[in-house]
Amino acid sequence: MRRYQYILIIALSCLMMAACNKKIEELQANPNEPGSVTAELLLGAVLTDMSGTQDDGALEDYGSWGAVHRWNQYYCRNYEYYGDNQYGWSSGSFDSYIVLKNVVQMEKEAATRGADSINPYESIGKFVRAYYYYNMTSMMGDIPLDGAVQGTDNLTPAYASQKDVFTFVLNTLDTVNNHLTTLINAGDNTIDGSTQDIYYAGDLTKWRKLANTFKLRVLISLSNKTSDDELNVISQFATIINNPSTYPIFTSVDDDFKFTYVETYNVYPQSPNNFGSDAQRYNMANTYVHNLTDLNDARVFITCEPAWNIIATKGYSAVDYRSFVGASTGESIANMYSDAIAGNLSLINRKHYYDTYTGEPDVLVGYKEMCFNIAEAINRGWISGDAETWYNTGITESMKFYGITASQTSYTAYFLKFGSSLGDYTSYAFTFNLSTYLAQSSVKYAGADAGLTQILTQKYIAMFQNSGWEAYFNYRRTGVPVFDEGTGIGNNGVIPKRWGYPSSEQNLNAANWKAALSNQGFSSDDINGSMWLLK
Numbered sequence: 001m002r003r004y005q006y007i008l009i010i011a012l013s014c015l016m017m018a019a020c021n022k023k024i025e026e027l028q029a030n031p032n033e034p035g036s037v038t039a040e041l042l043l044g045a046v047l048t049d050m051s052g053t054q055d056d057g058a059l060e061d062y063g064s065w066g067a068v069h070r071w072n073q074y075y076c077r078n079y080e081y082y083g084d085n086q087y088g089w090s091s092g093s094f095d096s097y098i099v100l101k102n103v104v105q106m107e108k109e110a111a112t113r114g115a116d117s118i119n120p121y122e123s124i125g126k127f128v129r130a131y132y133y134y135n136m137t138s139m140m141g142d143i144p145l146d147g148a149v150q151g152t153d154n155l156t157p158a159y160a161s162q163k164d165v166f167t168f169v170l171n172t173l174d175t176v177n178n179h180l181t182t183l184i185n186a187g188d189n190t191i192d193g194s195t196q197d198i199y200y201a202g203d204l205t206k207w208r209k210l211a212n213t214f215k216l217r218v219l220i221s222l223s224n225k226t227s228d229d230e231l232n233v234i235s236q237f238a239t240i241i242n243n244p245s246t247y248p249i250f251t252s253v254d255d256d257f258k259f260t261y262v263e264t265y266n267v268y269p270q271s272p273n274n275f276g277s278d279a280q281r282y283n284m285a286n287t288y289v290h291n292l293t294d295l296n297d298a299r300v301f302i303t304c305e306p307a308w309n310i311i312a313t314k315g316y317s318a319v320d321y322r323s324f325v326g327a328s329t330g331e332s333i334a335n336m337y338s339d340a341i342a343g344n345l346s347l348i349n350r351k352h353y354y355d356t357y358t359g360e361p362d363v364l365v366g367y368k369e370m371c372f373n374i375a376e377a378i379n380r381g382w383i384s385g386d387a388e389t390w391y392n393t394g395i396t397e398s399m400k401f402y403g404i405t406a407s408q409t410s411y412t413a414y415f416l417k418f419g420s421s422l423g424d425y426t427s428y429a430f431t432f433n434l435s436t437y438l439a440q441s442s443v444k445y446a447g448a449d450a451g452l453t454q455i456l457t458q459k460y461i462a463m464f465q466n467s468g469w470e471a472y473f474n475y476r477r478t479g480v481p482v483f484d485e486g487t488g489i490g491n492n493g494v495i496p497k498r499w500g501y502p503s504s505e506q507n508l509n510a511a512n513w514k515a516a517l518s519n520q521g522f523s524s525d526d527i528n529g530s531m532w533l534l535k
Contacts, residue, residue: 043121046125050099064359073285073471076336099128127210129146167230184204199257217373258363258366259361275354285484287483289304298399302349303349304326304347306323309344324346325344330487336488350416352414395443457480476497477533
C-alpha cells in the first residue's frame, strides 16, 4: 500500500511540475515580440543589402568609393594606414547566402499569409537569387546553388559547375519575366511592401524591365561561350531585343536600378563629415584618367582635380587636359603618397564628391550600360541594328549624368585650392561641345574591332563609381581597357582572374571544396586560374 502511495505522490508531483513549467513558459513569452518577421520587412532588408552599403551580403564595399572601385582602377589609396591597392583575393566571401536565406524566409512568410504561388515577393526573390549567383560565380567560379540556403538541413552543399550556375541564372530571369507578366496582366502592378522597395516603390513593371535588362548583362558576359549550343547565348540575346512587348527592357535612365543616398541616414560615402579624414588620401587612377584625357573628355573636369604642381611647373591651365594625371595602380603606395602630397597627381574632385551628404546615386544596373551592351552585341553580329546609335546614346547619357548636354557649350569647373579646406574652391570656365566630341576620330564609332574597343572604353568610363564589379569583369573578359599592373597590386604584380573560396570551406566543407577545385582543373585555390567563363 505504501508503495502505491509513493507512486501517487510522484505522479502528482510530476503533474504539478508540468503545470509550473507551463506557467514559466507563459511568463517568459514576450507578447510584444513578433513570432515572425513579415515578408514586407524582409524585402526591405534584402533590397538594402543589395545596395552594397551594408557590411554583409558579400557586396560590402560594392558601392561608390568602395574597394571594388580601386580594383576597377578608378581611384587609388595613397595612405597605407587606411588600406592599399592590392588585389588580395585569396579568400572570397559566401556571405551572400545569408541574404539568400532571408529571401527564402521572405517567400515562406508571403506564402504563410496566403499569397498565391506566383506573387510579387516570390518574383522579386527570384531576381535577387539571379543577381547574387551571377556575382558570386563571376567572382569565384563553381559555387553551391540553393543547397547552400537550406540551413542545418545541408551544412555541406555540393558545388555546381559555373555553366550550370549561369544556366540557372538565365532560366531564373526568364521565370521572373514570366511571373511578373502574369501579375501585371492580372492587374497586380504593385507590391504590398512598396514602402520597403527602395528602388522602384513597388512598381512591378520596372522590376520586369530590370530582369530582362540584367539578362542582357549576363549574356554579354558569356561572349566567349557563343559556340555552346546548350546556352544559345546569341539566340537568347536576340529574342529579348526582337520581342520588346514580351521582354521589355530599360527605355531611359528613369528605369535605372539605383540606390539613392539620403541625408538623414545612409549618407553618401564621401561627405563633409569625412573630408578631413580621407579627402587627400585618395587620388585618381591612371587607367581612368588617361582614358578621359586622351579623348579630350570633359568628364575629367567633373570627377577629378588637376595636379597643381604640374600646372605650376608647366604653366598649363587648370582646365587643360594635360593638367590631369592619375597614378598607376601598380605603383608603390609610398611613391604614390609622395607624388600626391607634392601635387603631382589628380585627386578626387572634392567639390563634386564631398560637398553634400547625398552625392550621386549608385547605379547597380543602368540604361547607359545597357546601351553599350546592345552596341557590343550588334558589333559582334549577334543582332541587327545601328551600333553607332546605341554607342552614342550611352555616351550622351553618361555625359548628362555629370550635367553635360548637347544643348550647352559653356560650363564651370570647381576645384579645391591646393592645400585648402572644404569650401575653398576656385571656379574655372571651360567650353565643351558634345557634338564635336562625338565627331572626333578617336570617339566616332569605327566599327569592327576598333569599334568594339571604343564601345568597351566608353562603357568603362560610364561605369565610374557604379555597376559594382562590372568594370573589372569586362576588363577580364576583353582586356579593355588595359589595366595597370606592378608591385603595388600585390600578387607578384599580376591582376588575378578570380577570388579564392572562403577559407572556412577548407575546414567545414572540405570534400566539396576539393571537388570544385578539381572539376575546374585547379591544383590549388589559385586566384590566377582561369574559370570556365574565361576559357
